[in-house]
Amino acid sequence: MVSLDSVLRTGVSGLQANQVALNTTSNNIANVNTDGYVKRNVGFESKVLGGNPVGVSASPATRAINRFLVNEERTVIAQEKRFESMKLIHEQFQSLLGSPKDDLTFTGQLDRAFREITGLAVDPSGAVPRVTAVNKLKDFSDEINRVSKLLQDLRRDADVRIEQALAKINSEINVVSQLNPKIVKGLSLGDDTTTLIEQRDISIKKLSEFVDITTFEMDGGAIGITTGRGQVLLDHLDRKLDYSSVGTITSSTEFEQIKIQKINTDGTTAQVDVLDPFITSGSVFGLLDMRDVQIPNMLLSLGELSSKVIDKFNSVHNNSSPVPPPALFTGRNVGLLSTDNHNFTGSVTIGTVNANNTLVDRVLIDFTNGTVSKNGGAAAAIGGNTINNVITAVNAQFGATALSLVSGKLSLQAATGTGVAILQDTDSPSSRAGRGFADYFGLNDLLQSNSPSHFETGFQGSDAHGFGSTGVMTLDLIGPRGQNIKSFNFDFATAGATTFEDIVNSLNSAFTGFATFSLDSNGKLSGTPAANLKNYHFSSNTDTSLRGGTNKSLSNLFGLARSSKIDQAFGVSVRSDIIDNATNLSLAQLDLSATALAGNAPALTVGDNRGVKAFQNISDLKITFNEAGDISATTKSLQEYAAMVLSDLSIKAEEAESRYKDSSALKAELSARVKNDSGVNIDEELANMILFQNAFNASARLVATTREMFEELLSIAR
Incomplete structure (x- = not known):
């Protein structure tokens, strides 16, 4: 039995x-x-x-389950989702940018503008060719504006998607947090917890789509989560990611970092750190990289192209004149005070003509020798080196208030019944910061944008800075993940600075080890982050300094913030009065030949095509472009650089696509191996x-x- x-x-x-x-x-x-x-x-x-x-x-x-393969799969998933998020934004941009073949991109519009201007050489007086040329310049400007706005809109879209992704991350962290105690209890009682563990692993896998993560075991079978760089997302206490997207994004927008909040046992929260610097992949990283690095770099290169087009076209237009010429020129705000040294060399002629465009008076300003002369007469000393000295001397020659400087803008007024034109000396052209008299002050600009086309001020280190003893400029050095590694308040009340050189020295002292500042021979003040600080930029959203009555702050005058360069790609436009009336397009140049000086021929003629030829020469001009975004400093023609910018935009899209395909293939292989095992x-x-x-x-x-x-x-x- x-x-x-x-x-x-x-x-x-x-x-x-x-x-x-x-x-x-x-x-x-x-x-x-x-x-x-x-x-x-x-x-x-x-x-x-x-x-x-x-x-x-x-x-x-x-x-x-093979834990090693599962962890590797999570790593590859994060990489795949990183490049997928970037690829989607690039695809959206490329679909709206257009193809170079259709000739509607900014490169095609620039080519068309040059072609139409070239056609003006045959008949500069023709109304239709003038209108067509102006419209093609407008088309180029509009396309630059459209592309820059599109890029800014994509930044906003990325920002919104970051907020949405963080909400999903919080949800998955919460799922894992709630499953942990159930699993611990089940294991302690000897119950079957495989289903609970599986649910937890599914949430962790979903989490790896957004950020790169690693897991670690805690007491009793609970799982903790950290980012790839060790920032805790879950341990014995819950964590919550806090971020709100920005409603309106501008070139000066600096995004807040993603806060990591610890949820205490009593339900209270406390910020423990930020997420941005501690992730290296996942869709959130891809979106951050697009929003904070790639798109701003694309805007910087677009701004560099736009600024050089504006600068070179304005250079020609300021040395040319419409027929008949205007009675008044009003320049742009260049931040100069009447007490500033003029810092010009060379010579320039200001001429006035009557209703028949016959020369009435001309005044030659010889900055090199410090003299002015009227109608070829005896030279008179300017009497000093300041802007005011020049204004006074010129006005004395004309016998009226011709020149005036108000709020940083120079105006040139002709006598009643006459018009005014300006011409550079052929042998010794006037120059401040490499630009002629009219060009520097922007007296007859053709194009403009939201930011000056250059920041070569012409100031010398020994010049008085002119900001007085009040106002504070806050300059921040911001990293690619939103980290503010150095902030400096330049307070004019306590800085003890009197010259621009003093300002440069103060900035170098404050940013030692982080960046260097210098003022070059053209008066361009540049700040360069240290070599190891790639994709760092300067920001100055708080600046109460003012240069006299010019309304120019220190950061604005020199374009110290990244936003100043980006803004060169926004608000690009042809001068409104030229759009309204193409006869205001300056294609003629002041004739100072013996016949014209004698009054036997007009000093300005509508058939004069010298200005047209000067515009044509721009297309062949080799121009030095600054480093902008991911495009290194180079010397190219405008059209060559435009092609480089367009190519860079396409290369970024192709790279994102290629990286996505590679990571997707690797993920598929790993997933197959995981499935084979599990x-x-x-x-x-x-x-x-x-x-x-x-x-x-x-x-x-x-x-x-x-x-x-x-x-x-x-x-x-x-």
């Missing part, structure tokens, strides 16, 4: 163990197409009592089912046989 009882118990244990195995196998088969499901394995252990085997038991089901193989499971069914039937046969033997024994006993 005792032996039969042992046999019965053994058979029953076999039934129970194989029933568990069959249930597990059935569950595997049922979930063969369930995303994220990991197959369960059941082990068998021999039961021993008193050194004797007494049957079999099934161990709790375990998940067939996924359900239907053939294998069906084979296991047959095996377990046979074992179950054998155990059932054993139980049935034992029962028959028991009944036989009982019948004998009766």
Whole structure:
């Protein structure tokens, strides 16, 4: 009886163990197409009592998972999603940018503008060719504005998507946080926790789409989460990511970093750190990289192109004149005070003409020798080196208030009934910061934008800075992940600075180890971050300094902030009065030949095409372009540089596409290996089912046989 009882118990244990195995196998088969499901394995252990085997038991089901492959898969998923998010933005931009083949890109519009201007050489007086040329310049300006606005809109879109992604991250962190205690409790009680662990792994996998993460085990089977660079997202306390997208984005917008808030056991929160510098992949990183680095760099290169086009076209237009000429020129705000040194060299002629365009008066300003002369007469000393000295000397020659400087803008007014024109000396042209007199002050600009086309002020280090003793400029050095690594308040009340050189020295002292500042021979004040600070930029959203009555702040005067360069690609336009009336396009030049000086020929003629030829020469001019975004400093023609900018925009899109394809292929391979190790193989499971069914039937046969033997024994006993 005792032996039969042992046999019965053994058979029953076999039934129970194989029933568990069959249930597990059935569950595997049922979930063969369930995303994220990991197959369960059941082990068998021999039961021993008193050194004797007494049957079999099934161990709790375990998940067939290769942790190394799973972690590698999460890493690759983060990379794939990083480049996917970047690729989608680039694709959106490229679809709206247009193809170079259709001739509607800014490169095509610039080519068209040059072609139409070239056509003016045949008939500069023709109304239709003038209108066409002006319209093509407007088309180029409009296209630059459209592209820059599109890029800025994409920054805003990326910012919104970052906020949305963070909400999903918080949701998945919360899921893991809620599952952790359930798993710990289940493990302590010996319950089956495989389903809970699987749910937790699915959430962690979803989390890896947004940021690169690693996990670590805590007490009792709980899981903690950190970013790839070690910033904790979950441990024994919950974490929450806090960020709100910016409603309106401008070139000067500096985005707040993503805050990591710790949720205490009493429900209160406290900020412990920021996320941005501690991630290296995932869709959030890709969006941050587009918003804070790639798109601003694209805007910088677009601004560099726009600024050089504006600068070179204005240079020609300021040395030319419409026919008839205007009675008044009003320049742009260049930040000069009347007490500033003029810092001009060379010579320039200001001429006035009557209604017949015959020369009335001309005044030659010889900055090099410090003299002025009227109509070829005796030279008179300017009497000093300041702007006011020049204005006074010129006005004395004209016998009226011709020149005036108000709020940083120079005006040139002709006498009643006359018009005014300006011409550079051929042999020794006037120059401040490499620009002629009219060009420097922008007296007859053709193009403009939201920011000056250059920041070559012409100031020398020894010049008085002119900002007085009040006002504070805050200059921040911002990193690619929004980190403000150095902030400096330049306070004119306490700085003790009197010259521009003093300002440069103060900035260099404040930013030692972070950046260097210099004022070049053209008066351009530049700040260059240290070599190891790639993609860092200066920002100055708080600046109360003012240069006299010019309304120019220190950062604005020199374009110290990145936003000043980006703004060169916004608000690009042809002067409104030229749009309204193409006859205001300056294509003629003041004629100072003996015949014109004698009054025997007009000093300005509508058929004069010298200005047209000067415009034509721009297309062949080799221009030095500054480093802008990802395009290094180079010397190219305008059209060559425009092609470089367009190519750079395309290369970025192609690179994102290529990196996405590579990471996607790697993810597919890893996912296949993970599935091979952890996924359900239907053939294998069906084979296991047959095996377990046979074992179950054998155990059932054993139980049935034992029962028959028991009944036989009982019948004998009766």
